[in-house]
Amino acid sequence: MLAQQPEVEAGLFAEVESVLAGRLPTLDDLAKLDCVRRVIAESMRLYPPAWTIGRRAVQDYSIAGVRVPAGSLVLVSPFVLHRDARYFTEPLRFDPDRWTPEATSARPPFSYFPFSAGPRSCLASTSPC
Numbered sequence: 001m002l003a004q005q006p007e008v009e010a011g012l013f014a015e016v017e018s019v020l021a022g023r024l025p026t027l028d029d030l031a032k033l034d035c036v037r038r039v040i041a042e043s044m045r046l047y048p049p050a051w052t053i054g055r056r057a058v059q060d061y062s063i064a065g066v067r068v069p070a071g072s073l074v075l076v077s078p079f080v081l082h083r084d085a086r087y088f089t090e091p092l093r094f095d096p097d098r099w100t101p102e103a104t105s106a107r108p109p110f111s112y113f114p115f116s117a118g119p120r121s122c123l124a125s126t127s128p129c
């Protein structure tokens with residue numbers, strides 16, 4: 001995605017050069033690497049590593065009026081939701097500026113969930129976006 005958008009790539013490298021100046025990053029640097037954060041968030045929007053997440057219904061259940069018999073497999077797909085134009089205008093366009101605090105807070109919370117959500121969500125997630 002960066003190769004297709006040289007101006008985003010240049011901004012990313014400029015930030016890394018300015019913040020790190022050739023040294024390895026530390027935890028304290030993360031807050032200063034805002035462009036890096038936005039580029040990673042936007043990459044995981046278009047290409048979520050876990051593109052679908054499944055749960056098996058252990059008993060009969062109902063979701064928004066839809067009957068889910070025991071044993072059913074229920075799938076939710078970050079890949080599909082992340083490309084939904086209701087939440088992301090021009091969804092196929094790679095645009096790290098979707099991840100400014102203002103733009104992020106204007107979207108519903110579960111429109112973006114590369115680390116899943118709820119009690120079994122990824123332990124490694126710090127919900128950067």
Ligand code: HEM
Nearest residue numbers: 048049050053054114115116117119120121122123124125
């Ligand atoms: C880009 C990197 C990663 C992505 C996109 C990712 C994504 C996910 C997702 C979607 C789930 C939930 C699966 C589900 O609900 O069925 C999950 C669970 C989990 N992840 Fe990650 N993960 C990443 C990296 C990591 C790392 C680095 C670790 C550990 C150091 C980790 C540890 C776990 C664990 C332990 C769970 C299971 C949590 C539970 O079942 O209670 N993940 N991850």
